[in-house]
Amino acid sequence: MELLRRRGIQHRGIRQIGEGLGTLDREVFEAIAESPSPLLDGFMPRLTAAADHSKLWFAIAAALMATKKSSVQRGAGRGVASLAVTSLVANQLGKRVWKRPRPEWSTVPVLRRSRHMPTSNSLPSGHSASAAAFAVGVGLESAPVGLAMALLAGMVGISRVATGAHYPGDVLAGFGLGAAIAVAGARIVPPIVETRVPVTDPLRIGTIRRPDGAGVVLVINPASGSGTGARVIDEAREALPNMEIVELDKDDDVDEIMRSAAERAEVLAVGGGDGTVACAAGVALAADRPLAVFPGGTFNHFAKDIGCDTVARTVESIREGSVACVDVLRLNETGTVINTASIGAYPTFVQKREKLEHRIGKPLAGVYAMFHTLRRGQPVRIHYDNKTVQTSLFFLGNSSYLPSGFAPSRRLRMDDGLMDVRILETEKRFSTLRILTSLALGRLVRSPLYHEMRVPEFTFKSVDGPTLLAHDGELADEIDEATFTVRYRALPVFRPLP
Known part of the structure; x- marks a missing residue:
C-alpha cells in the first residue's frame, strides 16, 4: 500500500x-x-x-x-x-x-x-x-x-x-x-575534417639577383601545353632579355639537351609538362644547379605547388634571387619523381575523375571514376612490408598530400622528408562493393581495404612479373621492383617566398 x-x-x-x-x-x-x-x-x-x-x-x-x-x-x-x-x-x-x-x-x-x-x-x-x-x-x-x-x-x-x-x-x-x-x-556519414599540417619555414638558399636573366638557360618545348610553351617563350624573353632560350623539337633527346644546358648555365630553367620538369630536376641535382620552373605544360602541378603558377611569378623569383629547397624522390637511384608515381589503373582513375568533376562535382566524379576503374582496371599483385596484396589503385606522392582518401589534390609543403603512399586492396570478397560503399559514405579512410602511410623510403616488388610504372604524367619502363627514397631538401628551386 x-x-x-x-x-x-x-x-x-x-x-x-x-x-x-x-x-x-x-x-x-x-x-x-x-x-x-x-x-x-x-x-x-x-x-x-x-x-x-x-x-x-x-x-x-x-x-x-x-x-x-x-x-x-x-x-x-x-x-x-x-x-x-x-x-x-x-x-x-x-x-x-x-x-x-x-x-x-x-x-x-x-x-x-x-x-x-x-x-x-x-x-x-x-x-x-x-x-x-x-x-x-x-x-x-x-x-x-x-x-x-x-x-x-x-x-x-x-x-x-x-x-x-x-x-x-x-x-x-x-x-x-x-x-x-x-x-x-x-x-x-562523418563530416570531413580538413587536416592542418604543421608548416616549417622553408630552407632559403642565398643567390644573386638576376634582373635581366643573365646566367639562366631555359629549355622549353614551344608546342607543350597545346601551345602554352610558345606564349611562355614570348613572355619570358621580354621579361628576361639576357636569358638563353633553347627550344626543343619533337625528335630531340631532352635529357641530353638538359645536360648540355646545365653545363653552361648558372641556373637551369625549364618549361613544359611535369614529365619534362622531372627530367630537368634530375639534371639539376646531378649538376648542382638551382632550378627555375615556368608553367608551360597542361596541368603544371609542380609549378603550382611551388607558387610559380604564372610566368610573372617565376620571373620575379629569378629577378629577386628567391630560392628555397624542396624534396625530390629517387626511383631506383636513377630516376627522379617530383610529384607522383603509380601502378595499376590509378592514372585512368585520375583522368576520369578530372574529366567529370567540373560537371557533376568532385564527390560524384570520384565515386564514378572509382567504379569505372575497379570494373575495368587490371589489378597488380605487389609485395611490400612482408605482405602481398592485389591492387588496382596505388598512389605514391612526393611529400604529404591532402586530403586523405583516394582524391589527393594538394600539398601544403614540399620539404617534409616524407612520401605519401596509398593503396587499395581489391582481391578480397566483395571488395569493389565495400570500397564504393565506403567512398559514398565518406568512410574510405576507415576501411580495412585502404592503406595510407607516410614514410621516407618505400620498396615494392611486382609478384607476377614486370608492370608499368607511371610518374609525373609519363609512362616509365616496366619494372619488377621499385625503391623510392626521399632526397630531403635536395633541390633548390626559384619560388616566391614571404
Whole structure:
C-alpha cells in the first residue's frame, strides 16, 4: 500500500509539472500574440511563408553550392539531406505520435497571421525541425556558415509562434528533433575534417639577383601545353632579355639537351609538362644547379605547388634571387619523381575523375571514376612490408598530400622528408562493393581495404612479373621492383617566398 501511495504521488507530481509547463507554454504564446509590434506584423509572416515547404532552405543551399569552397558545398548537401529526413520523420511520424491541437490564434493580429493556417497536429513544429536540421547539417561541415544558418533558423522558429501556428514548446521540440537527426546523420556519414599540417619555414638558399636573366638557360618545348610553351617563350624573353632560350623539337633527346644546358648555365630553367620538369630536376641535382620552373605544360602541378603558377611569378623569383629547397624522390637511384608515381589503373582513375568533376562535382566524379576503374582496371599483385596484396589503385606522392582518401589534390609543403603512399586492396570478397560503399559514405579512410602511410623510403616488388610504372604524367619502363627514397631538401628551386 505504501509503495502504491508513493507511485501515485510521483505520477501526480509528473502530471502537475506537465500541466505547469503547458500553462507556461500557452501564456508565452498569448504574450507574444498580444504584443503590438510592426516588426512582427510585417516581417514574420513573410519569413514563415518563405520557409513553407523548405523553399527558403533550398534557395540557400543552391547559393552555397555556387560557392567555390568545398566545406560550404558539403555543408549545403548535408543540410538538405538532414532536412529531407527530418521533414519525413516530423510530419509522418512525430505529428501522429504526439497529438496536440493548434493554438487558439484568434488573439493574433490579422496582419500577422499565416495566410494558410495549418490543420495538422501542433507538436512538433515541422518548420522548426527542418530549419534546425539544415542549420546543424551545414554547421557540421562549415561552422561559420552554420552559425549564420542557426540564427536564421531561430527566427523561423519565432515566426511560427508570432503568426499563431505553434506554441513555443512545439518549436523547441522541432529544434530538438531536427538537430538530433542531423547529428545522427553525422555518425553514419562523418563530416570531413580538413587536416592542418604543421608548416616549417622553408630552407632559403642565398643567390644573386638576376634582373635581366643573365646566367639562366631555359629549355622549353614551344608546342607543350597545346601551345602554352610558345606564349611562355614570348613572355619570358621580354621579361628576361639576357636569358638563353633553347627550344626543343619533337625528335630531340631532352635529357641530353638538359645536360648540355646545365653545363653552361648558372641556373637551369625549364618549361613544359611535369614529365619534362622531372627530367630537368634530375639534371639539376646531378649538376648542382638551382632550378627555375615556368608553367608551360597542361596541368603544371609542380609549378603550382611551388607558387610559380604564372610566368610573372617565376620571373620575379629569378629577378629577386628567391630560392628555397624542396624534396625530390629517387626511383631506383636513377630516376627522379617530383610529384607522383603509380601502378595499376590509378592514372585512368585520375583522368576520369578530372574529366567529370567540373560537371557533376568532385564527390560524384570520384565515386564514378572509382567504379569505372575497379570494373575495368587490371589489378597488380605487389609485395611490400612482408605482405602481398592485389591492387588496382596505388598512389605514391612526393611529400604529404591532402586530403586523405583516394582524391589527393594538394600539398601544403614540399620539404617534409616524407612520401605519401596509398593503396587499395581489391582481391578480397566483395571488395569493389565495400570500397564504393565506403567512398559514398565518406568512410574510405576507415576501411580495412585502404592503406595510407607516410614514410621516407618505400620498396615494392611486382609478384607476377614486370608492370608499368607511371610518374609525373609519363609512362616509365616496366619494372619488377621499385625503391623510392626521399632526397630531403635536395633541390633548390626559384619560388616566391614571404
